[in-house]
Amino acid sequence: MFDFLKPDYYFHSIHDVPVSFYLENGIKGILFDIDNTLEPYATELPGEKTLKLLGTLSENNIKVAIISNNHEPRVKAFCEPLGVVYSYDSGKPSSKKIHAAMKTLGLKKEETVLVGDQLFTDMWACSNSGIRGIFVDRINSDESFLIKLKRILEIPFVKNIKKKGYGAIK
Numbered sequence: 001m002f003d004f005l006k007p008d009y010y011f012h013s014i015h016d017v018p019v020s021f022y023l024e025n026g027i028k029g030i031l032f033d034i035d036n037t038l039e040p041y042a043t044e045l046p047g048e049k050t051l052k053l054l055g056t057l058s059e060n061n062i063k064v065a066i067i068s069n070n071h072e073p074r075v076k077a078f079c080e081p082l083g084v085v086y087s088y089d090s091g092k093p094s095s096k097k098i099h100a101a102m103k104t105l106g107l108k109k110e111e112t113v114l115v116g117d118q119l120f121t122d123m124w125a126c127s128n129s130g131i132r133g134i135f136v137d138r139i140n141s142d143e144s145f146l147i148k149l150k151r152i153l154e155i156p157f158v159k160n161i162k163k164k165g166y167g168a169i170k
């Protein structure tokens with residue numbers, strides 16, 4: 001039960017994942033959540049670490065798209081300087097925008113992973129899309145009331161994930 005919330009991999013931060021991890025696991029495309037995954041909610045533009053990460057992925061021919069549930073102004077302002085494929089109001093856990101981005105980038109399910117900090121949106125969306133998921137710890141606790149509520153529901157599942165290890169979740 002609740003297997004749809006289970007990530008395939010768990011890391012503290014997306015910056016803890018070396019490029020070799022993607023290459024060894026046959027990952028050719030990464031779909032990123034923005035808020036509390038790449039940057040905190042309050043950070044309007046991609047920071048130095050995000051720019052460096054995306055640069056490294058690009059050098060290694062790993063394709064990138066951004067799939068955010070946040071609204072157009074936030075997502076557009078964040079993504080346009082990056083020049084990446086992006087989607088706002090994505091409605092995760094729906095698979096709709098995920099499949100659309102994969103089609104645009106020419107990615108197969110088995111070579112695509114989504115990175116996110118929430119189980120009920122990001123990881124559930126991976127299950128609905130048939131792709132792998134990387135779950136990361138949120139960057140900080142500055143979140144909306146609704147997300148704080150979802151965090152309470154996440155507690156037992158997150159505890160279980162952390163018990164199962166770091167990196168690949170058994």
Ligand SMILES: [Mg+2]
Pocket residue numbers: 033034035036037116117118
């Ligand atoms: Mg998020």
